[in-house]
Amino acid sequence: MTFAFALAATNGAARAGTLLTAHGPIETPVFMPVGTAGTVKAMTADAVRATGAAIVLGNTYHLMLRPGAERVAALGGLHRFTDWPGPILTDSGGFQVMSLAKLRKIDADGVTFQSHIDGSRHRLTPARSIQIQHLLDATITMALDECTPFPATHEQARASLDLTTRWAALSPAAFVPRPGYGLFGIVQGSTYPDLRAGHAAALAAIGFDGYAIGGLAVGEGQPAMFAAIEATVPHLPADRPRYLMGVGTPDDLLGAVARGIDMFDCVIPTRGGRTARAFTSWGVANLRNARFAGDARPLDPGCRCPACTRHTRAYLHHLFRAGEMLGPMLLTWHNLTYYQDLMRGLRAAIVQRRLHAHIEAVRAGWAACGEIA
Amino acid sequence: MTFAFALAATNGAARAGTLLTAHGPIETPVFMPVGTAGTVKAMTADAVRATGAAIVLGNTYHLMLRPGAERVAALGGLHRFTDWPGPILTDSGGFQVMSLAKLRKIDADGVTFQSHIDGSRHRLTPARSIQIQHLLDATITMALDECTPFPATHEQARASLDLTTRWAALSPAAFVPRPGYGLFGIVQGSTYPDLRAGHAAALAAIGFDGYAIGGLAVGEGQPAMFAAIEATVPHLPADRPRYLMGVGTPDDLLGAVARGIDMFDCVIPTRGGRTARAFTSWGVANLRNARFAGDARPLDPGCRCPACTRHTRAYLHHLFRAGEMLGPMLLTWHNLTYYQDLMRGLRAAIVQRRLHAHIEAVRAGWAACGEIA
Secondary structure, three states, X not given: OOOEEEEEEEEOOXXXXXXXXXXXXXXXXXXXXXXXXXXXXXXXXXXXXXXOOOOEEEEHHHHHHOOOXXXXXXXXXXXXXXXXXXXXXXXXXXXXXXXXXXXXXXXXXXXXXXXXXXXXXXXXOHHHHHHHHHHHOOOEEEOOOOOOOOOOOHHHHHHHHHHHHHHHHHHHHHOOOOOXXXXXXXXXXXXXXXXXXXXXXXXXHHOOOEEEEOOOOOOOXXXXXXXXXXXXXXXXXXXXXXXXXXXXXXXXXXXXXXXXXXXXXXXXXXXXXXXXXXXXXXXXXXXXXXXXXXXXXXOOOOOOOHHHHHOOHHHHHHHHHOOOOHHHHHHHHHHHHHHHHXXXXXXXXXXXXXXXXXXXXXXXXXXXXXXXX | OOOEEEEEEEEOOEEEEEEEEXXXXXXXXXXXXXXOOOOOOOOOHHHHHHHOOOOEEEEHHHHHHOOOHHHHHHOOOHHHHHOOOOOXXXXXXHHHHHHXXXXXXXXXXXXXXXXXXXXXXXXXXXXXXXXXXXXXXXXXXXXXXXXXXXOOOHHHHXXXXXXXXXXXXXXXXXXXXXXXXXXXXXXXXXXXHHHHHHHHXXXXXXXXXXXXXXXXXXXXXXXXXXXXXXXXXXXXXXXXXXXXXXXOOHHHHHHHHHOOOOEEEOOHHHHHHHOXXXXXXXXXXXXXXXXXOOOXXXXXXXXXXXXXXXXOHHHHHHHHHOOXXXXXXXXXXXXXXXXXXXXXXXXXXXXXXXXXXXXXXXXXXXXXXXXXO
C-alpha cells in the first residue's frame, strides 16, 4: 500500500484525483470535517460516515494536552479511540499554539508554551510534533510550521517563513515511513506572491507526500486569499495533493477548487451547525430567524440528511429557540452533508469538464433566497 | 383499533401486558423516555428507536408555551413534528405549572400562570389541557391534576386531592374519543394510605383508560413511595394500565414493577447522560472520575448501544472532561438502552414467573463495582 495520488481529470487548473492511504481511498477535491479533540463536534462517527466524509481531522495541540498522545497510543490510536477506521489527518499543533496557548515562546528549535486548559508547560519541536502524530496513528502527518500572523510586513513574513523552512527540512528525517502514511509540508508567505512562490519551491525541493497552504483565511479577505493560491500552486509538484488549511465558506471552496486545490478543512460547517447557521443549495440562513417559525418545508429539499428528510424548518427553528442539543446535532449533520455533496458535485463537474458552468449554477442557487456567503 | 390493555402474565403483584394504541403496541412494563420540548434531549428520533423505546413523553406545559399547541397542530402534530410516529404520552401541565411557572394562581376551575420563558400569561383548565393534548395529537392524554407538594399535612393533601378529583370528573367529557387514543386520570394523596386508596377508588368510579400515580418521587424516599404504591394499586381496575409518574432510579423500577406498576417515565437516564452519570449492569458511576481515564474496557460489556460496542470508558471520560457534546449524546443513548433492557428483562422474568430471582440477580450485578443507586 503506497501513499499514492492519481489524477483522474483536470478542468483548467482544477483537478479530480484519488489519494490512496493505509486507511482507505480519498476522492478529491475533498472536504475534511474537523474533529479537534477526538470527535467531530455534535456528531457520532456513524453520523460523520453517513455524510459521506472520507477523512477527518484531529488536532495535535488539543490531543497532546488531553487525553495525551501516549494515552491515545495505549488505547490503540486515534482510529480506534474515536471509532473512525478511515483516514485521519492531524495538524502539527503550530496554528493552535499561536492561537490558543498561553505564554508561548518560539526559538529556532521549537516552541514552548503553557496549556490553555491547566497552565501546564509543554514543548513542541518538529520532531516531537511528528512523534505525537505517530502516537496518534495519523494517516497524514503535518510538519510543524509557524503560522505567520496577519497582517505581516514582507520582512516579518520572510523571517517567519524561514523558520518554517528550517523546521520543514528537519521533518522528513523524524517521520517514520509506513506504507500508506504520508507527511505534508506547509507553505507560508502571507499575502506576498514572491514569498509564496519561493516557499513552495523550497518545500518541493525538500520533498513531501503532499503540500498544504497555510496562513490564509486569517483576515486577508477572499481576493487576497485567491491571489496567494494562484502564486503558490504553479510551484507545487503537480503529482502531489494540495491542501488549503482552514478554508472555508462554500464560495471559498468553489474558487479554491477552480484554482487547483484538492483538500480542505474548516470549522465553518460544524461551528455553523451549533449556531443555527445553515448552508444550503438556496443560500445561507440563520434558523433562529422568526421567518422559519411556521415553515413546514424541509431545510434543503434536495438534501439527503435526516434534518432535511425527517423534519421541517419550523422544527429546527424550535430546537434552536428552545436551546435543545438536537438543533446543533441535526444542523451539523446537514451542514457537513451539504459540504460533502458540494465537493462531490465539483468533482463530477471536473471529470465532465464543465466546472465553470457548474460553479455558475451553484452560485445562482445561492442567490435564490438566502443570504449570500 | 381500540385502546386495549391485555395481560400476558402475572407474577405476584407484577404484570406483563400489551397496550394497543393508534400508534402501535406497547409491551409493559415499559419505560418512556422524556421528550419535554419535542425532543428526547441529545437524541435523534432514530437513536431513540434504536434503544428499543416504544413510547415517548411530551410536555403540555413546555409545548403550549413554545412552539405553541396550535402551531404543532398546523405542522401535522407532535408525531410528524418530532419524527416519532409511535405512541406519545403527554402530561397535563399540572406538574410543570407547579415547578416551573411564575406567579401561578390556582382556583377551582384551573390555574393561571406566567411563562418561565417570557413572562407571558396563560391559563390551564381541565378542558384546555385536554384540548392542547388533542392539538398535539397525544396518543395518551393525562387529565389535569394538582401535584400535591411534599410534605403536606393530611388536611392539605385532602384539599389538593379534592381539586384533582373535581378536575378529573370534568375530563372525560372534554376528551374527544378516537380509536386507539386514551385518557388517564392521576391519583394523588401524598403519603397517606387512606387518601391514596380513596382517590384511586374515586378515579376508578369516574372511569379512565389508565391510571397514573402522581405526587411521588418528590422527596418522600423510596420506602414511603413503595408504601403509597401498595396503598393505591389494589384500588385500581386490574384491567387497566398503571403509570407511576416521574420514577425513577433502576432500583425504584424493580420495586415498583414488583408492586404492580406497568408504565414509568423519568428524566434520570437522560439527565444522567448529560452529567456523566452512567447506569450499568455493574452499578452507577460518574464517568468524569479519574479512574476511567485509561480504562480500555467498554462501559457495559453486555450492552448493545454504540457507546458500549464502539468505544472505551476512557473515550467517554475524555469526552466529558473535554466538554464535548458527544459525551452526553453517547451516554444518554447508553442510559436509555440500559433502561429499556432493564424493563425487557423484568418483563421476560414476569412471563417466566421468576421475577424475584431476577431482581436479586440484577441487584447483585449492581453491587459488583459501581456506586449503589
